[in-house]
Amino acid sequence: MIVRSQIVGCGSYLPERVVTNAEMARMVDTSDEWIVERTGIRARHLAADGQTTSDLATIAAQRALEAAGIAAAELDLLIVATATPDHTFPATATKVQARIGMTGGAAFDVQAVCSGFVYALSIADNFIKAGQAKTAMVIGAETFSRILDWTDRGTCVLFGDGAGAIVLRAAQAEGTNQDRGILSTHLHSDGRHHDLLYVDGGPSSTQTVGHLRMEGKEVFRHAVANLAQVVGEALDANGLAAADIDWVVPHQANRRILDGTARKLGLSTDRMVITVDRHANTSAASVPLAFTEAFNDGRLKPGQLVLLEAMGGGFTWGAALVRL
Structure with a gap:
């Protein structure tokens, strides 16, 4: 028997403001046709003024906990993958930790840009396999709109804001590729x-x-x-x-x-x-x-x-x- 990290819940949050390609075309020299042909993108969600990465991450985390049917106090580990943290320090994860009511365990950020969630998932999985955590939350959260050059049509049309979270829990397994x-x-x-x-x-x-x-x-x-x-x-x-x-x-x-x-x-x-x-x-x-x-x-x-x-x-x- 071995230990596997099973996904027991997930949650997400997208900011309310939706910006279409038509609206982007009024902001920068581009068009719906140009954007769709090159990227497949038709719309994106942008965070409201004053809305931070931790705000998005907190809502996604709360929804994931609800879906998993567990309390924040049961979490041993919380990792936020982000390239757009609220502050240089402390970690955005610690703000989320406090807001959801997680008072024990460890919380930290991971920075691997677009690969960040997969990196954070791997770290959490290894914590669980090593026996250092039984229940972990992994969050990917970004407010990329804050680091875009809104005069650069080659990049500003490509990105949006949002957050998603997954809860992992240790479980015994057989050690085969049929394990959950x-x-x-x-x-x-x-x-x-x-x-x-x-x-x-x-x-x-x-x-x-x-x-x-x-x-x-x-x-x-x-x-x-x-x-x-x-x-x-x-x-x-x-x-x-x-x-x-x-x-x-x-x-x-x-x-x-x-x-x-x-x-x-x-x-x-x-x-x-x-x-x-x-x-x-x-x-x-x-x-x-x-x-x-x-x-x-x-x-x-x-x-x-x-x-x-x-x-x-x-x-x-x-x-x-x-x-x-």
């Missing part, structure tokens, strides 16, 4: 590609927050190759094939990246949970937002094999294979 829970996680990074996707500010460099900068074509090329590689790695590690996957819950960066990754893996996009058209790229929040939507509408069912994958600035990328 996280079967394996796989993380990678390559810092040589820093300048292809980054924010041009920070406490020790410019003493400012800065704005997001991206070389879109190069990011696209690396994303398709890296995601296909890490998905293959996850399947090989568990003696499984792409045909065994019931659902892929990918990072929602760009519809063309999703289609390209699916083709490279020989997967139908009908087996992908796609929210990029309505949510845009919400960075670390995109995987748990998409997961929660598919779980709540009944697409994700107990016993199914689900693959989570993401790539972000750094470059960072990773995958997690989960049986619900």
Whole structure:
């Protein structure tokens, strides 16, 4: 017998304000047709004035706890994946911890940009497997609208705000690929590609927050190759094939990246949970937002094999294979 981390609840939150491509076209030199053709994005949610990343994360966390049927006091670990924290310090996770009523355990942030949720999920899974936590919450939350250059039509149309959360609980399992829970996680990074996707500010460099900068074509090329590689790695590690996957819950960066990754893996996009058209790229929040939507509408069912994958600035990328 071994210990597996089982998903026992999930929750999400999207800010009330929805901004369509038509509205974006009134703000910057672009059009609905241009955005849809290149990205598949039709709308995005933007945080209200004064609404912070911890505000979004707290609502998602409360909804995940309710779905799991547990109290915050039962959590041993809370990890927030975010590239847009409320403050340089303390960790946004500690603000969420206080707000939901979690008074014990540990809370900290993880920064791996769009791969952040997969990184945080891997950390929580390893805490549980090591016996250092029995119940953990992993949150992806972003207010990317705060770091966008609203005069740069190549980037400002791509991103949105939101938060998603998943609750994990330790459970005994047989140690086979038929176990319920996280079967394996796989993380990678390559810092040589820093300048292809980054924010041009920070406490020790410019003493400012800065704005997001991206070389879109190069990011696209690396994303398709890296995601296909890490998905293959996850399947090989568990003696499984792409045909065994019931659902892929990918990072929602760009519809063309999703289609390209699916083709490279020989997967139908009908087996992908796609929210990029309505949510845009919400960075670390995109995987748990998409997961929660598919779980709540009944697409994700107990016993199914689900693959989570993401790539972000750094470059960072990773995958997690989960049986619900």
